[in-house]
Structures are given as C-alpha cells and as structure tokens.
Amino acid sequence: xxxxxxxxxxxxxxxxxxxxxxxxxxxxxxxxxxxxxxxxxxxxxxxxxxxxxxxxxxxxxxxxxxxxxxxxx
Numbered sequence: 025x026x027x028x029x030x031x032x033x034x035x036x037x038x039x040x041x042x043x044x045x046x047x048x049x050x051x052x053x054x055x056x057x058x059x060x061x062x063x064x065x066x067x068x069x070x071x072x073x074x075x076x077x078x079x080x081x082x083x084x085x086x087x088x089x090x091x092x093x094x095x096x097x
Contacts, residue, residue: 050069051092054092073085
C-alpha cells in the first residue's frame with residue numbers, strides 16, 4: 025500500500041485532521057473480517073487515536089468508533 029507523504033506527515037505530527045483520517049481507515053480495516061491479521065488492529069489504532077486527539081475532535085471519530093464496535097464484537 026502506498027501512502028502519500030503529506031498524509032504520513034500529518035499522522036506523524038498528530039494533526040487532528042490526519043488522525044481523523046486514520047480513524048476512518050481503521051474503520052475500513054475492521055470491515056475486512058476475512059483477514060485474521062486485521063482483527064485487533066482497528067480497535068487498538070482507534071484507542072491510540074482517541075488518546076492523542078483533543079476533545080473537540082472526538083465527535084469526528086464517532087462513525088469509525090461505531091463501525092469498529094459493530095465489526096469487531
């Protein structure tokens with residue numbers, strides 16, 4: 025998988041927009057239930073993102089949180 029360097033820079037800088045994008049990627053990963061190696065990663069990734077995000081950003085990760093709960097429970 026290739027990732028644009030701009031996105032990688034945003035993730036590394038713990039930019040709010042970048043972390044929200046990463047949370048959405050984690051939600052998409054959780055939908056791939058046929059890949060055993062993705063099983064734990066979406067939840068772990070979202071937990072880390074939630075810890076890093078400022079409180080005003082938490083509303084923007086509600087959809088990824090709901091999808092991950094739905095797909096990993």
